[in-house]
Amino acid sequence: MIALAAILLSDLFAVVMLFGVYSLLTAALFMDLDAVDVAFTEAAVGAGVTTVLMLSSLHLTRRWEALPRRKPLLGLLVIGITGAALVYAVLDAPLLGDPTAPVHQHVTPRYLEQGAEEVGVPNLVTAVLASYRGYDTFGETVVIFTAGLAVLLLLGIHEDARMRPGVSAIGDQVVLRSVVKPLLPLILIFGLYVQFHGDFGAGGGFQAGVIFATAFVLYELVFGEGSARAVVPPGWLHRLAALGVLIYGGVGVYSLLAGKAFLDYSALATDPVHGQHLGILLVELGVGIAVFSVVLLIFYAFSGRSRRQ
Amino acid sequence: MMVILEWLSGLCLLLGGVLCITGGVGLLRMPDFFSRVHASGVTETLAAPLLLSGLLLQMELSLDSVKVIMILILVLATNPTATHAMAKATLHGGQRPLEFANDKDIGGDGLSKP
Amino acid sequence: MNYLPGIFNYLVVVFLMMAGFYVVIAQGNLIKKLVGLGLFQASVFILYITMGNISGGRAPIVVEGVTAYSSPLPHVLILTAIVVGVATTAVGLALAVRIHEAYDSVEEDQIHAEDIAADEALMDAKTTGREDDRR
Numbered sequence: 001m002i003a004l005a006a007i008l009l010s011d012l013f014a015v016v017m018l019f020g021v022y023s024l025l026t027a028a029l030f031m032d033l034d035a036v037d038v039a040f041t042e043a044a045v046g047a048g049v050t051t052v053l054m055l056s057s058l059h060l061t062r063r064w065e066a067l068p069r070r071k072p073l074l075g076l077l078v079i080g081i082t083g084a085a086l087v088y089a090v091l092d093a094p095l096l097g098d099p100t101a102p103v104h105q106h107v108t109p110r111y112l113e114q115g116a117e118e119v120g121v122p123n124l125v126t127a128v129l130a131s132y133r134g135y136d137t138f139g140e141t142v143v144i145f146t147a148g149l150a151v152l153l154l155l156g157i158h159e160d161a162r163m164r165p166g167v168s169a170i171g172d173q174v175v176l177r178s179v180v181k182p183l184l185p186l187i188l189i190f191g192l193y194v195q196f197h198g199d200f201g202a203g204g205g206f207q208a209g210v211i212f213a214t215a216f217v218l219y220e221l222v223f224g225e226g227s228a229r230a231v232v233p234p235g236w237l238h239r240l241a242a243l244g245v246l247i248y249g250g251v252g253v254y255s256l257l258a259g260k261a262f263l264d265y266s267a268l269a270t271d272p273v274h275g276q277h278l279g280i281l282l283v284e285l286g287v288g289i290a291v292f293s294v295v296l297l298i299f300y301a302f303s304g305r306s307r308r309q
Numbered sequence: 310m311m312v313i314l315e316w317l318s319g320l321c322l323l324l325g326g327v328l329c330i331t332g333g334v335g336l337l338r339m340p341d342f343f344s345r346v347h348a349s350g351v352t353e354t355l356a357a358p359l360l361l362s363g364l365l366l367q368m369e370l371s372l373d374s375v376k377v378i379m380i381l382i383l384v385l386a387t388n389p390t391a392t393h394a395m396a397k398a399t400l401h402g403g404q405r406p407l408e409f410a411n412d413k414d415i416g417g418d419g420l421s422k423p
Numbered sequence: 424m425n426y427l428p429g430i431f432n433y434l435v436v437v438f439l440m441m442a443g444f445y446v447v448i449a450q451g452n453l454i455k456k457l458v459g460l461g462l463f464q465a466s467v468f469i470l471y472i473t474m475g476n477i478s479g480g481r482a483p484i485v486v487e488g489v490t491a492y493s494s495p496l497p498h499v500l501i502l503t504a505i506v507v508g509v510a511t512t513a514v515g516l517a518l519a520v521r522i523h524e525a526y527d528s529v530e531e532d533q534i535h536a537e538d539i540a541a542d543e544a545l546m547d548a549k550t551t552g553r554e555d556d557r558r
Contacts, residue, residue: 007445046509096478127495
């Protein structure tokens, strides 16, 4: 329903807001399907960061879609054929909740049974993410870093004279300032909690990095760009992003130098389970730092760009 | 004692649900932006905390209940601020509440749009 | 169709996927295309998480006394996918902003038309230049 409305509307502001609602509903659906970590990430990233970035780019481009649209016939034909093929394929799919589905047969029982002892961490998603499938997560961190690089190349971070600390478009709003100021430390503490508690409950590096970045985005929205850039200068963010990736890669290289495989955490301590704990801690820290700095960097790039008429 | 808690929790949940429904109806049927924003504000600021306290009364005191208390305080603090921000932004954009806008005696300037 | 409740999730996924696909291929506004891409991505996430769910199971966090857990493997893949998705959306939006600055429009048809007009102007300039040289 929301998807249909998003297609048919031409006011892009409404489309972006509906997309935020769609992301939130998807996060609720994930909660219902027992995927708590994924729901957390989707809510923080999809309904938070993506909406803010899209609104910034709407401000920099156009709010309204140019009508009349093209003829929809060819597009409908293509999706009709593709949709029919997909529905035919889906009829063979394993039913919802079926424990004999192929997903649960091969690697999953090993993770479920031996994950808690081998890795020593109750949150199996963190165990698989940071330990069993650590290479993929390293690749993902590098992808985020590359995206930050790409946005920097495309947009750059502008500092001009309008951005003085204390100047803000909505800075005279007493209610907003007095509510947001005490709220920010709480958001940051929550981000730290999610980062370090990710071993035991839902959470981990990605969610924590995004929450940390959202606190600073909120600060920039209410108090102005100058104040935000005085608190976290853009030059730091470049270095922090690189530092995050470096920590992750550094753990891997240290394992190599200690004589084992890349990202083999048993090289970090004498007791393998301790090594796993230490490895996961360092790796999640690297991921959190990288995600935080790249998200904030992208936001700085978008918000510093002025409309050139 | 337990029976009182259960009844109280059920009452809170029921009241919260009713307020959610009235808030939704108000969001759809109110004639003016400011009354609509008030309806959604009531849903967020009164119905959500009532639902949360209904759930809280059913839990025993543990880490989870402390987390629910924190969420309740957060919701109570942020939702009126969001409603205020939306109303102020609309005023800044030029709209005025329905009644005052079209009545020139009270200083309206005919700028209201539903 | 007595197993309709079991595959209902998948039909929803296919519908959302086609909706997102339609927006990407058939609508001209670049930012709307990115929103469609986001719709498509979210439908793929729902597909994977649905496959990993076990009825009667719980979230894959080891607690005392629970034996049936939903599989953590799709969760990990989708966590990665969500974050990579937001990274690519950010780069796409940055590209859209730059295109708007260069062409003053984010409509695909207008951008094509401007490119074609610029190419034709270049070809005209080249041919008139060659005629001048021959004379």
